[in-house]
Amino acid sequence: MANIEDLIKSDLSKGIALGLGAALLAPLAIPAIAEAARPLLRSAVKSGVLFLEVSKEALAEASETLEDIVAEVKAELAERHEPVAEETGAAAAAACSAEDAESADGDA
Numbered sequence: 001m002a003n004i005e006d007l008i009k010s011d012l013s014k015g016i017a018l019g020l021g022a023a024l025l026a027p028l029a030i031p032a033i034a035e036a037a038r039p040l041l042r043s044a045v046k047s048g049v050l051f052l053e054v055s056k057e058a059l060a061e062a063s064e065t066l067e068d069i070v071a072e073v074k075a076e077l078a079e080r081h082e083p084v085a086e087e088t089g090a091a092a093a094a095a096c097s098a099e100d101a102e103s104a105d106g107d108a
Helices: 004-007 011-107
Strands: none
Touching: none
């Protein structure tokens, strides 16, 4: 049979004693720990909210810059294509005039 000294020295009995002690002290310790951690938690949440606001502002500025660049590129492309469209229209008008002239010459 195991004697009392062996039972006290065993790891199982130490674990049981620590578990019981923690279970008895937890109702007292948890509110104290929560109260002590509250300022730290508030600070962490405050930092998170500030980071979110700064990130939103930075994202809005980046989005606005990107929209400006896209508008500039579209305007540049529109300028490049307008002369081509005008030239194409003038060439088509000239071709139609030439065809009309030829058909008028052929009819005459």
